[in-house]
Amino acid sequence: MRLDVPGDLGVVGDAVELVASHLPAGTLSPRRVRFNFRTALAEALGNAIRYGTGEDPTKVVHVRVELGREAVRIHVLDGGNGFDRNGLSDPTRPENLEREDGRGMFVMRHLVDDVAINEKGNGICLTLRVG
Amino acid sequence: MRFSLKKDKSGVVVVGVDGQLIVGNRQELKQKVLESLEGGSLKFVIDFSKTGYIDSSGLGVLVSLSKKIREQGGELRLAGLNADLQTLFELTKLDTLFAITRTAEEALAAF
Numbered sequence: 001m002r003l004d005v006p007g008d009l010g011v012v013g014d015a016v017e018l019v020a021s022h023l024p025a026g027t028l029s030p031r032r033v034r035f036n037f038r039t040a041l042a043e044a045l046g047n048a049i050r051y052g053t054g055e056d057p058t059k060v061v062h063v064r065v066e067l068g069r070e071a072v073r074i075h076v077l078d079g080g081n082g083f084d085r086n087g088l089s090d091p092t093r094p095e096n097l098e099r100e101d102g103r104g105m106f107v108m109r110h111l112v113d114d115v116a117i118n119e120k121g122n123g124i125c126l127t128l129r130v131g
Numbered sequence: 132m133r134f135s136l137k138k139d140k141s142g143v144v145v146v147g148v149d150g151q152l153i154v155g156n157r158q159e160l161k162q163k164v165l166e167s168l169e170g171g172s173l174k175f176v177i178d179f180s181k182t183g184y185i186d187s188s189g190l191g192v193l194v195s196l197s198k199k200i201r202e203q204g205g206e207l208r209l210a211g212l213n214a215d216l217q218t219l220f221e222l223t224k225l226d227t228l229f230a231i232t233r234t235a236e237e238a239l240a241a242f
Contacts, residue, residue, distance in 0.1 A: 012155040035184050035215040038151070042186040046154035092224040100195045103187035103223055110222050 001065040005045060007053030012045050019065060019074075027072055027130055036111040037072070040126050043108045044076040052078025052122055071113070074126040082121025134160050136167060143174040143242055145235055148182045152189030161192050165199065173205030174242050178235040180211030190225060197229065206230070208238040 001022055005015045016038050023033055045061060053059035059079060066073040089096055091103040109115050114127040133156055135147040144167050152160060164175060177193070179185075197207045208230045212220065220226040232238040 009155045013151055013153055016151075016153075031215070039184045039186055039219075042151070042153045042184070046186060046188060050154070092222075097224060097228055098194055098198060100191035101187075103190055106223065107187045107190075107219070 001067075003063045004060040005049070005063060006057045007049050007055055007059040007061065008057040009046060009049055009055060012042055012049065015045060015063070016041050019063060023065070023072070024067065027067060028128055029131065032128060037074075037128060040108050040111045040128075041074055041076075043104050044074065044124050044126060047083075047104055048076050048078040048080075048122075048124075051083055052080030054080075068130075070130055072128045072130065074128075075123065076126075077118075077123040080122045082118075085117065085121065134163055136163055138172065139239060141174075141239070141242070142172065143176060143239055144172045145239070146175060146177045148177060148179055150182065151184050151186075152179075152182060152192070153184070153186040154188035157188050157192040161196060164196050168200060168203060168205065173200070173203060175200060175205065175207045176235050176238040177207065177209050178211045178238075179209065179213075179216060180235070182211070182213075182216065185216060185219065190219075190223060194225070194228065206242070208232060208241065210235040210238040 003019060005011060019041060020033055020038055028037060048061040049055060052061060062077045064075040088105055091106050096102060112126045113129045116125040133149050137145050139145060200207045210232045211234060
Protein backbone atom coordinates (compact mmCIF):
# COMPACT_ATOMS: atom_id res chain seq x y z
CA MET A 1 0.00 0.00 0.00
CA ARG A 2 1.45 3.36 -1.01
CA LEU A 3 0.26 6.90 -0.49
CA ASP A 4 1.82 10.27 -1.29
CA VAL A 5 0.71 12.87 1.23
CA PRO A 6 1.06 16.60 0.48
CA GLY A 7 3.01 18.78 2.91
CA ASP A 8 -0.11 20.03 4.64
CA LEU A 9 -0.67 19.22 8.32
CA GLY A 10 -4.41 19.54 7.79
CA VAL A 11 -4.52 16.29 5.83
CA VAL A 12 -2.76 14.13 8.43
CA GLY A 13 -5.99 12.90 10.03
CA ASP A 14 -7.57 11.95 6.71
CA ALA A 15 -4.36 10.27 5.50
CA VAL A 16 -4.17 8.19 8.68
CA GLU A 17 -7.80 7.12 8.32
CA LEU A 18 -7.28 6.23 4.66
CA VAL A 19 -4.29 4.03 5.39
CA ALA A 20 -5.83 2.44 8.49
CA SER A 21 -9.05 1.64 6.64
CA HIS A 22 -7.09 -0.31 4.03
CA LEU A 23 -5.36 -2.60 6.54
CA PRO A 24 -6.71 -6.11 6.01
CA ALA A 25 -8.68 -7.45 8.95
CA GLY A 26 -6.71 -9.79 11.15
CA THR A 27 -3.27 -8.26 10.63
CA LEU A 28 -3.29 -6.23 13.84
CA SER A 29 -5.87 -6.35 16.61
CA PRO A 30 -8.63 -3.74 16.24
CA ARG A 31 -7.35 -2.02 19.38
CA ARG A 32 -3.81 -1.70 18.03
CA VAL A 33 -5.13 -0.38 14.71
CA ARG A 34 -7.38 2.09 16.51
CA PHE A 35 -4.68 3.45 18.78
CA ASN A 36 -1.08 2.32 18.20
CA PHE A 37 -1.12 2.26 14.40
CA ARG A 38 -3.05 5.51 14.00
CA THR A 39 -1.08 7.46 16.62
CA ALA A 40 2.31 6.27 15.37
CA LEU A 41 1.45 7.06 11.74
CA ALA A 42 0.12 10.51 12.71
CA GLU A 43 3.37 11.17 14.58
CA ALA A 44 5.56 10.10 11.70
CA LEU A 45 3.52 12.00 9.12
CA GLY A 46 3.35 15.13 11.24
CA ASN A 47 7.13 15.13 11.72
CA ALA A 48 7.78 14.50 8.02
CA ILE A 49 5.44 17.28 6.93
CA ARG A 50 6.70 19.80 9.48
CA TYR A 51 10.42 19.18 9.22
CA GLY A 52 10.78 17.37 5.90
CA THR A 53 8.56 19.47 3.64
CA GLY A 54 8.54 22.67 5.70
CA GLU A 55 4.73 22.45 5.38
CA ASP A 56 5.00 23.14 1.67
CA PRO A 57 1.89 21.58 0.08
CA THR A 58 3.66 21.24 -3.27
CA LYS A 59 6.05 18.74 -1.66
CA VAL A 60 5.03 15.23 -0.71
CA VAL A 61 5.73 12.65 1.96
CA HIS A 62 5.83 9.05 0.79
CA VAL A 63 4.03 6.48 2.92
CA ARG A 64 4.38 2.77 2.25
CA VAL A 65 2.80 0.06 4.34
CA GLU A 66 4.31 -3.38 4.06
CA LEU A 67 2.16 -6.27 5.22
CA GLY A 68 4.28 -9.21 6.27
CA ARG A 69 3.35 -12.52 7.81
CA GLU A 70 4.81 -11.48 11.15
CA ALA A 71 4.68 -7.71 11.11
CA VAL A 72 3.21 -4.58 9.60
CA ARG A 73 5.84 -2.03 8.64
CA ILE A 74 5.04 1.62 8.01
CA HIS A 75 7.67 3.46 5.99
CA VAL A 76 7.50 7.27 5.92
CA LEU A 77 10.01 9.13 3.76
CA ASP A 78 10.34 12.85 3.13
CA GLY A 79 12.65 14.88 0.94
CA GLY A 80 14.17 16.87 3.77
CA ASN A 81 17.62 16.86 5.27
CA GLY A 82 16.73 14.68 8.23
CA PHE A 83 16.99 15.43 11.93
CA ASP A 84 19.60 15.14 14.64
CA ARG A 85 18.83 12.04 16.70
CA ASN A 86 21.32 13.15 19.35
CA GLY A 87 19.29 16.30 19.98
CA LEU A 88 16.39 14.37 21.53
CA SER A 89 15.91 14.80 25.26
CA ASP A 90 13.79 12.76 27.67
CA PRO A 91 10.36 14.44 27.73
CA THR A 92 9.50 12.78 31.06
CA ARG A 93 12.25 14.58 32.98
CA PRO A 94 10.75 17.13 35.39
CA GLU A 95 12.35 20.07 33.55
CA ASN A 96 10.78 18.95 30.25
CA LEU A 97 7.27 18.05 31.43
CA GLU A 98 5.80 21.46 30.71
CA ARG A 99 7.39 21.73 27.26
CA GLU A 100 4.90 21.81 24.42
CA ASP A 101 7.07 19.77 22.05
CA GLY A 102 9.69 17.02 22.16
CA ARG A 103 7.47 13.96 22.80
CA GLY A 104 7.04 12.62 19.25
CA MET A 105 9.86 10.08 19.09
CA PHE A 106 9.27 9.02 22.70
CA VAL A 107 5.59 8.31 21.96
CA MET A 108 6.38 6.41 18.75
CA ARG A 109 8.95 4.21 20.48
CA HIS A 110 6.36 3.19 23.07
CA LEU A 111 3.55 2.50 20.62
CA VAL A 112 5.30 0.25 18.14
CA ASP A 113 7.61 -2.74 18.44
CA ASP A 114 10.51 -1.19 16.56
CA VAL A 115 11.52 2.20 15.19
CA ALA A 116 14.26 2.39 12.57
CA ILE A 117 15.54 5.64 11.10
CA ASN A 118 17.59 5.81 7.92
CA GLU A 119 21.10 7.22 7.90
CA LYS A 120 20.07 10.60 6.50
CA GLY A 121 17.34 10.93 9.11
CA ASN A 122 14.54 11.65 6.62
CA GLY A 123 12.99 8.20 6.62
CA ILE A 124 11.46 6.15 9.38
CA CYS A 125 10.21 2.59 9.55
CA LEU A 126 7.72 1.66 12.26
CA THR A 127 7.20 -2.03 12.90
CA LEU A 128 4.15 -3.47 14.61
CA ARG A 129 4.20 -7.21 15.13
CA VAL A 130 1.08 -8.99 13.96
CA GLY A 131 -1.42 -9.85 16.66
CA MET B 132 -17.51 19.30 14.06
CA ARG B 133 -14.43 18.00 15.87
CA PHE B 134 -14.68 20.19 18.95
CA SER B 135 -17.74 21.24 20.88
CA LEU B 136 -17.80 23.80 23.70
CA LYS B 137 -20.61 23.95 26.23
CA LYS B 138 -20.78 26.01 29.39
CA ASP B 139 -22.55 24.35 32.30
CA LYS B 140 -24.72 26.25 34.78
CA SER B 141 -21.78 26.87 37.13
CA GLY B 142 -19.74 28.42 34.34
CA VAL B 143 -17.40 25.50 33.63
CA VAL B 144 -16.63 25.08 29.94
CA VAL B 145 -16.79 21.45 28.78
CA VAL B 146 -14.91 20.82 25.56
CA GLY B 147 -15.70 17.64 23.66
CA VAL B 148 -13.09 16.17 21.33
CA ASP B 149 -14.66 13.96 18.68
CA GLY B 150 -12.22 11.71 16.79
CA GLN B 151 -8.64 12.70 17.37
CA LEU B 152 -6.48 15.50 18.71
CA ILE B 153 -3.43 15.67 16.48
CA VAL B 154 -1.05 17.95 14.68
CA GLY B 155 -3.66 18.79 12.05
CA ASN B 156 -6.39 20.12 14.36
CA ARG B 157 -4.68 21.11 17.61
CA GLN B 158 -4.60 24.82 16.66
CA GLU B 159 -8.38 24.81 16.28
CA LEU B 160 -8.78 23.47 19.82
CA LYS B 161 -6.24 25.94 21.15
CA GLN B 162 -7.99 28.86 19.49
CA LYS B 163 -11.44 27.87 20.77
CA VAL B 164 -10.27 27.44 24.36
CA LEU B 165 -8.20 30.64 24.35
CA GLU B 166 -11.17 32.60 22.98
CA SER B 167 -13.27 31.28 25.84
CA LEU B 168 -10.51 32.12 28.34
CA GLU B 169 -10.27 35.65 26.96
CA GLY B 170 -14.06 35.86 27.28
CA GLY B 171 -13.73 35.35 31.03
CA SER B 172 -14.12 31.60 31.47
CA LEU B 173 -11.60 30.13 33.92
CA LYS B 174 -12.67 26.54 34.52
CA PHE B 175 -12.37 24.00 31.74
CA VAL B 176 -12.95 20.28 31.30
CA ILE B 177 -11.77 18.56 28.16
CA ASP B 178 -13.85 15.45 27.62
CA PHE B 179 -12.06 12.71 25.67
CA SER B 180 -14.81 10.10 25.90
CA LYS B 181 -15.29 10.28 22.11
CA THR B 182 -11.58 10.52 21.28
CA GLY B 183 -9.75 7.69 19.55
CA TYR B 184 -6.19 8.92 19.66
CA ILE B 185 -3.97 11.87 20.60
CA ASP B 186 -0.51 12.47 19.16
CA SER B 187 2.38 14.32 20.78
CA SER B 188 1.27 17.62 19.25
CA GLY B 189 -2.13 17.12 20.85
CA LEU B 190 -0.45 16.45 24.20
CA GLY B 191 1.66 19.56 23.69
CA VAL B 192 -1.34 21.79 23.12
CA LEU B 193 -2.93 20.49 26.33
CA VAL B 194 0.24 21.37 28.25
CA SER B 195 0.25 24.83 26.68
CA LEU B 196 -3.44 25.46 27.41
CA SER B 197 -3.08 24.27 30.99
CA LYS B 198 -0.25 26.76 31.54
CA LYS B 199 -2.17 29.66 30.02
CA ILE B 200 -5.31 28.85 32.01
CA ARG B 201 -3.32 28.57 35.26
CA GLU B 202 -1.63 31.92 34.53
CA GLN B 203 -5.10 33.48 34.50
CA GLY B 204 -5.99 31.82 37.80
CA GLY B 205 -8.09 29.07 36.22
CA GLU B 206 -7.91 25.31 35.95
CA LEU B 207 -8.05 22.72 33.20
CA ARG B 208 -9.21 19.19 33.97
CA LEU B 209 -9.22 16.19 31.68
CA ALA B 210 -11.86 13.46 31.61
CA GLY B 211 -13.04 10.38 29.77
CA LEU B 212 -9.66 8.94 28.72
CA ASN B 213 -9.91 5.39 27.42
CA ALA B 214 -7.39 2.80 28.65
CA ASP B 215 -4.91 3.51 25.81
CA LEU B 216 -5.04 7.27 26.30
CA GLN B 217 -4.65 6.85 30.05
CA THR B 218 -1.52 4.76 29.38
CA LEU B 219 -0.22 7.46 27.04
CA PHE B 220 -0.57 10.08 29.79
CA GLU B 221 1.15 7.77 32.26
CA LEU B 222 4.03 6.98 29.87
CA THR B 223 4.66 10.65 29.23
CA LYS B 224 4.13 11.41 32.94
CA LEU B 225 1.55 14.00 31.95
CA ASP B 226 -0.81 12.30 34.36
CA THR B 227 1.21 14.11 37.04
CA LEU B 228 0.51 17.48 35.41
CA PHE B 229 -3.25 17.22 34.97
CA ALA B 230 -6.22 16.46 37.18
CA ILE B 231 -7.79 13.51 35.35
CA THR B 232 -11.19 12.06 36.14
CA ARG B 233 -13.10 9.11 34.74
CA THR B 234 -16.00 11.21 33.45
CA ALA B 235 -16.74 14.85 32.68
CA GLU B 236 -19.43 14.76 35.38
CA GLU B 237 -16.82 13.80 37.97
CA ALA B 238 -14.58 16.63 36.79
CA LEU B 239 -17.44 19.11 37.06
CA ALA B 240 -18.30 17.89 40.55
CA ALA B 241 -14.67 18.33 41.65
CA PHE B 242 -14.55 22.06 40.83
